[in-house]
Amino acid sequence: MCGICCVVALSGQSTVYDHFNEDLHCLLRRRGPDSSQQLIKTVCEPSYECLFSGHVLHLRGQMTPQPLEDVNNNVFLWNGEVFNGVHVGDSENDTEVMFHHLGLCSSEADILSLFSSLRGPWSFIYYQASGHSLWFGRDYFGRRSLLWQFSNVNDNVFCLSSVSVNSESCNQCQEVPASGIFKMDLKDCATTQSLSLTLFPWKYNCTEKTEEEIFIDVLGQISKDLPNHITVRMNESKMCLSAPVTPLNRTISEASVEHASTDSSDSSCTVSIQTLEGYLAEERKKILVHQFIDVLDEAVRKRVLLLFRGEDQGTREVEGVCPRKARVAVLFSGGVDSMVIAALADRHVPLEEPIDLLNVAFMTKEPTKRTGATKSCVSQEMQLNLHHGQENHKDLNAEIGDDLSRFDVPDRITGRAGLKELEALNPSRTWNFVEINVTLKELKEMRQQFIHNLIYPLDTVLDDSIGCAIWFASRGQGFINKKGEMKPYKSPAKVVLTGIGADEQLAGYSRHRVCFKKCGPEGLNKELEMELGRISSRNLGRDDRIIGDHGKEARFPFMDEDVVSFLNSLPISEKADLTLPRGIGEKLILRLGAKELGLTAASILPKRAVQFGSRIAKLESNNEKAYHTCSRLKLLQ
Ligand SMILES: *[C@@H]1O[C@H](CO)[C@@H](O)[C@H](O)[C@H]1NC(C)=O
Ligand SMILES: *[C@@H]1O[C@H](CO)[C@@H](O)[C@H](O)[C@H]1NC(C)=O
Ligand SMILES: *[C@@H]1O[C@H](CO)[C@@H](O)[C@H](O)[C@H]1NC(C)=O
Numbered sequence: 181m182c183g184i185c186c187v188v189a190l191s192g193q194s195t196v197y198d199h200f201n202e203d204l205h206c207l208l209r210r211r212g213p214d215s216s217q218q219l220i221k222t223v224c225e226p227s228y229e230c231l232f233s234g235h236v237l238h239l240r241g242q243m244t245p246q247p248l249e250d251v252n253n254n255v256f257l258w259n260g261e262v263f264n265g266v267h268v269g270d271s272e273n274d275t276e277v278m279f280h281h282l283g284l285c286s287s288e289a290d291i292l293s294l295f296s297s298l299r300g301p302w303s304f305i306y307y308q309a310s311g312h313s314l315w316f317g318r319d320y321f322g323r324r325s326l327l328w329q330f331s332n333v334n335d336n337v338f339c340l341s342s343v344s345v346n347s348e349s350c351n352q353c354q355e356v357p358a359s360g361i362f363k364m365d366l367k368d369c370a371t372t373q374s375l376s377l378t379l380f381p382w383k384y385n386c387t388e389k390t391e392e393e394i395f396i397d398v399l400g401q402i403s404k405d406l407p408n409h410i411t412v413r414m415n416e417s418k419m420c421l422s423a424p425v426t427p428l429n430r431t432i433s434e435a436s437v438e439h440a441s442t443d444s445s446d447s448s449c450t451v452s453i454q455t456l457e458g459y460l461a462e463e464r465k466k467i468l469v470h471q472f473i474d475v476l477d478e479a480v481r482k483r484v485l486l487l488f489r490g491e492d493q494g495t496r497e498v499e500g501v502c503p504r505k506a507r508v509a510v511l512f513s514g515g516v517d518s519m520v521i522a523a524l525a526d527r528h529v530p531l532e533e534p535i536d537l538l539n540v541a542f543m544t545k546e547p548t549k550r551t552g553a554t555k556s557c558v559s560q561e562m563q564l565n566l567h568h569g570q571e572n573h574k575d576l577n578a579e580i581g582d583d584l585s586r587f588d589v590p591d592r593i594t595g596r597a598g599l600k601e602l603e604a605l606n607p608s609r610t611w612n613f614v615e616i617n618v619t620l621k622e623l624k625e626m627r628q629q630f631i632h633n634l635i636y637p638l639d640t641v642l643d644d645s646i647g648c649a650i651w652f653a654s655r656g657q658g659f660i661n662k663k664g665e666m667k668p669y670k671s672p673a674k675v676v677l678t679g680i681g682a683d684e685q686l687a688g689y690s691r692h693r694v695c696f697k698k699c700g701p702e703g704l705n706k707e708l709e710m711e712l713g714r715i716s717s718r719n720l721g722r723d724d725r726i727i728g729d730h731g732k733e734a735r736f737p738f739m740d741e742d743v744v745s746f747l748n749s750l751p752i753s754e755k756a757d758l759t760l761p762r763g764i765g766e767k768l769i770l771r772l773g774a775k776e777l778g779l780t781a782a783s784i785l786p787k788r789a790v791q792f793g794s795r796i797a798k799l800e801s802n803n804e805k806a807y808h809t810c811s812r813l814k815l816l817q
């Protein structure tokens with residue numbers, strides 16, 4: 181993960197430094213603590229000035245400081261990981277490989293075909309000196325953050341950055357739309373003293389839509405969010421990038437139509453592990469589930485192996501052999517998404533290396549009560565089992581007025597149960613279950629100091645809750661149980677795996693049930709397609725900014741191109757069955773996979789979003805709605 185930034189000034193009045201301040205520099209450095217450099221290009225004819233700022237987190241290969249510049253004066257900033265599509269040798273660095281390939285491109289078509297072939301998350305900024313062109317963009321899902329900011333009409337300054345400072349004094353930043361890659365012709369812009377962009381949008385390999393229709397859709401979307409003086413156009417020859425995934429299969433099976441009308445979700449309360457076994461008894465289903473596990477397994481493998489694993493420095497003194505340190509951490513609630521990811525990571529991470537399971541809990545106002553957590557009758561038995569041991573313990577604590585039980589939020593309880601399952605699955609692995617307890621005071625301080633800048637430009641109550649929860653979880657600072665004693669611990673892992681994308685693709689949210697009831701499988705298909713389409717602007721950019729702030733890299737196995745293509749190729753009926761109750765019906769294929777991996781309890785837990793599971797949503801909010809603008813993110817400076 182790196183922090184990248186470029187400021188372009190097109191007129192003499194304003195210099196690039198007016199728009200590159202110390203606060204921004206600090207934020208970028210937190211993302212890339214291992215090397216920071218600046219480079220300025222001043223061109224007189226046509227007249228413009230560009231500042232490039234690159235901050236590198238060293239993860240694999242040789243440390244490669246950025247920005248890179250070649251003999252032709254081209255400049256490159258890269259915040260990405262090439263997992264496939266372009267060959268990167270073991271000793272090579274993807275930043276250099278990409279720059280080299282770009283240098284060989286002799287036309288726009290060449291550049292488009294290079295980015296079309298890439299697999300992995302990325303955002304980039306590329307200055308092509310000979311044509312005075314500035315290229316930039318984000319991958320198809322927007323897995324890496326990039327923001328843009330346009331100045332007022334007369335100023336003609338344009339800024340791109342991985343993160344930005346949330347202050348009222350400057351023009352609103354926005355996420356660069358992940359709808360394609362952009363090119364800015366600096367010569368044109370300098371001559372006309374105006375800002376205009378050319379967009380090369382993504383296009384599915386096979387689609388009913390013509391290029392014309394795609395352009396109208398996409399350009400309309402982008403233009404409506406931009407200031408009036410900025411124009412976005414397409415290339416006359418309608419050139420596109422080819423999307424790295426196959427489109428969603430909207431086939432509706434006859435059976436599922438019948439099911440939808442005979443709603444059974446209230447009647448069948450007896451869902452259990454046997455229900456899953458019933459499905460797996462069907463040979464065809466079993467094969468499908470194994471195909472899914474295989475493609476997800478490969479996505480996890482790439483994400484845990486492609487990172488530097490040298491000797492730990494200077495830790496070989498005391499006690500003979502020091503235990504190795506963790507390089508991979510999982511954002512861990514004990515729910516089925518994080519359990520499957522942890523179990524698959526276990527297959528590939530060297531056995532002597534611990535895996536950190538990051539589990540966050542916000543202190544509740546009152547000791548947690550049993551009510552509320554078990555609203556649905558589904559797998560109630562399971563939940564009661566999970567809660568049982570804790571209840572007595574809690575009552576006892578409440579009596580002696582012990583605050584600690586206030587961290588026993590739902591995710592902590594399922595997390596501990598999940599840990600037991602993983603320990604049973606692989607007893608020789610060191611699983612570090614990191615208990616991250618956050619008090620209201622600390623939440624307020626860290627939000628004010630860091631988190632509000634990272635959530636920006638997003639601003640809802642939901643963004644605040646999720647953003648804060650993920651920030652504390654991914655910081656990895658808490659306590660682990662060492663031989664029965666709780667010891668302070670800070671996760672050293674630079675790679676953080678998250679389960680985001682599972683709910684969006686496999687109908688995991690309760691709104692999907694509402695939608696299914698109202699509009700049937702067709703409606704659900706539409707909803708899922710829409711949600712995957714906006715995941716870049718709603719989730720992934722934000723999560724990348726939040727996790728990157730700790731000098732760690734977020735990796736999203738469920739958003740791997742091959743995983744998405746596989747899931748997109750299946751009709752909805754194979755992925756979820758919302759006629760079944762909560763805890764089984766949603767994310768059905770993943771639950772079946774979990775069962776096949778030997779994870780039983782986790783496979784039938786109902787979804788609990790992080791803001792509820794960690795109880796952050798209960799901490800400060802009164803009766804606000806998730807989509808309201810969050811007042812706590814304002815008035816901070
Ligand atoms: C390339 O180098 C940068 C900076 O050292 C590092 O972040 C990145 O992980 C490296 N990539 C590869 C493939 O070596
Ligand atoms: C559109 O693409 C063609 C072919 O590469 C190129 O010659 C032309 O300059 C491009 N137009 C714009 C506006 O970028
Ligand atoms: C789309 O087609 C191109 C060229 O034929 C190919 O390289 C690419 O892999 C295809 N993409 C997908 C997602 O199938």
Ligand SMILES: *[C@@H]1O[C@H](CO)[C@@H](O)[C@H](O)[C@H]1NC(C)=O
Pocket residue numbers: 541584585586587588589592615617659666
């Ligand atoms: C964190 O919370 C748990 C309850 O989930 C408690 O058992 C533990 O002692 C707490 N740790 C610290 C350091 O407060």
Ligand SMILES: *[C@@H]1O[C@H](CO)[C@@H](O)[C@H](O)[C@H]1NC(C)=O
Pocket residue numbers: 429430431749750751
């Ligand atoms: C969509 O799913 C149906 C039913 O499984 C299958 O027959 C068809 O080949 C799939 N289409 C694509 C494009 O994958």
